[in-house]
Amino acid sequence: xxxxxxxxxxxxxxxxxxxxxxxPSDATITCLDAIVALIPCELFLVGFGPAAPSRSCCMGAxxxxxxxxxxxxxxxxxxxxxxxxxxxxxxxxxxQLLPQLCKIHITVPIDVHVNCSKLSR
Numbered sequence: 001x002x003x004x005x006x007x008x009x010x011x012x013x014x015x016x017x018x019x020x021x022x023x024p025s026d027a028t029i030t031c032l033d034a035i036v037a038l039i040p041c042e043l044f045l046v047g048f049g050p051a052a053p054s055r056s057c058c059m060g061a062x063x064x065x066x067x068x069x070x071x072x073x074x075x076x077x078x079x080x081x082x083x084x085x086x087x088x089x090x091x092x093x094x095x096q097l098l099p100q101l102c103k104i105h106i107t108v109p110i111d112v113h114v115n116c117s118k119l120s121r
Contacts, residue, residue: 028067029067029068031076034067034081035080038061038064039060040053041053041054041057041098044094045088045091045095045098053098053102057098061098061099062102062104065104075117075119078114092112
C-alpha cells in the first residue's frame with residue numbers, strides 16, 4: 001500500500017508546474033484529486049514505462065492543469081507534489097518533459113526546489 005501511494009505521488013510531480021500556471025476558472029482541485037488524475041503517469045515518471053507519457057497520462061495532466069484555478073490550490077498542490085516526488089523517487093528529467101510531451105504550455109520550470117509559497121498565478 002505504501003508503495004502504491006508513493007507511486008501516485010510521483011504522478012503529481014509532472015504537474016507541479018502545470019498547476020502553477022493554470023488559467024482561471026471556477027473549479028479547484030485537491031491534492032488527492034490531482035494524484036488520482038495522474039495515476040496513468042506513474043510508470044513514465046519513475047522511468048519504468050515508455051519514453052513518452054500515455055494519452056491517458058496527458059489527459060490527466062491537462063485535467064489537473066485546468067482545475068488548479070486559484071493561487072491557494074496551486075500552492076497546496078505544489079507542496080503535495082514536491083513531497084510525493086521525494087517519496088517515490090521521481091526522475092526530475094521525466095517530470096520536466098511531461099508538459100512538452102503532453103503539449104501543455106507552462107512557464108514555470110518543474111523543480112522540486114521551487115518555493116511554493118511564492119507562487120502567485
